[in-house]
Amino acid sequence: MSSKPLAGRRILVTRAAHQSKVFTRLLHEQGASTEAAALIEIVAPPSWQPLDQALAQLHQYQYIILTSVNAVDMLHQRLQHLGQEGFFSAEQSSAVAGPIWVCVGPKTALALQKLGRQPDLQPEEYRAEAIIDLLVQRGISGQRVLYPRAQLARPLIPQQLRAAGAIVDDPVAYNTIPGRAAAEQIRQLMRTGALDVVTFTSSSTVENFVAALGDDAVQLTRDLVVASIGPLTSATARRLGLTVTVEAQDYTLEGLLAALVTYYQLLGKH
Numbered sequence: 001m002s003s004k005p006l007a008g009r010r011i012l013v014t015r016a017a018h019q020s021k022v023f024t025r026l027l028h029e030q031g032a033s034t035e036a037a038a039l040i041e042i043v044a045p046p047s048w049q050p051l052d053q054a055l056a057q058l059h060q061y062q063y064i065i066l067t068s069v070n071a072v073d074m075l076h077q078r079l080q081h082l083g084q085e086g087f088f089s090a091e092q093s094s095a096v097a098g099p100i101w102v103c104v105g106p107k108t109a110l111a112l113q114k115l116g117r118q119p120d121l122q123p124e125e126y127r128a129e130a131i132i133d134l135l136v137q138r139g140i141s142g143q144r145v146l147y148p149r150a151q152l153a154r155p156l157i158p159q160q161l162r163a164a165g166a167i168v169d170d171p172v173a174y175n176t177i178p179g180r181a182a183a184e185q186i187r188q189l190m191r192t193g194a195l196d197v198v199t200f201t202s203s204s205t206v207e208n209f210v211a212a213l214g215d216d217a218v219q220l221t222r223d224l225v226v227a228s229i230g231p232l233t234s235a236t237a238r239r240l241g242l243t244v245t246v247e248a249q250d251y252t253l254e255g256l257l258a259a260l261v262t263y264y265q266l267l268g269k270h
Contacts, residue, residue, distance in 0.1 A: 004031025141165030
C-alpha cells in the first residue's frame, strides 16, 4: 500500500484543459488518481478593439494590473499582433520610463517573467482586494491604470480605484465559457460513484459545475470532499448550495494541494 497521502483518492480536476496538466501532475505525485473535466474554456473577447487601443498607447499608463495567467497570455498575444512584443523586454523597460507592472500572485508573476519582464509589485495576499489596498497606499489619485480583465471579472478593482481618484481603463482581454464536453462526463462519474474529491479553482468552475448537474448538484456532492482554492470560490460554492470541505490557505494550486494533503493526513489519524 502506498504511503503517499492521497493514495487511493480519485480527484476531479475542473480547470480549463490547457491549464489542468500542472495540477494533475501535482496530485499524481501525492498518490492520487485524477479525472479531468474542463468546466471552462478560455476564448477571445467579443472585440479586440478596446484592448488593442490601450496597448497601442501603453506608455500613457502608470500601472498595468494583471490578475491571471490568462491576462498575461492574452496581453502577449495582442502585443505580438501589434508588433510590440519587445515591450516585455527588460532592456526596453529600463531604457524607457514605462508603467509599473502589478501581478496578483506568483503564477501570474511567473508568466510575466517568462516573457522577459519582472513584475514591479505583488501583494502578499493573492486577491483583488490586496491589489486595491496596495495601490491606494501608494497614492493612486490621478494615475492612469490599465486593467486587462476577464469579461466576467468582478468590477471591484476598477470601481475602487476610480473611487480613489485613478483613471482606469479595463478592456476585456478574454472570456470564460462553460466547457461543452464536461457535463455528461461529470454526470457519468457521479452516477458511478467513481470520485472522492471535486476541486474548484475559480467561481466559474463552481457555477458551470452546478449548471452541468442542475438540481442534482447538491445531492451528488453530499458524500464528496469539495475542495476550493480560496474564499471567493468557496463563497460561490456555498451560495449555490455546496458544502465546502477543504479550502486552501494560499490561493494557488500548490496551496489547494497542501490543503487536501493536510485534510487526508488528519483524517488518517482518526
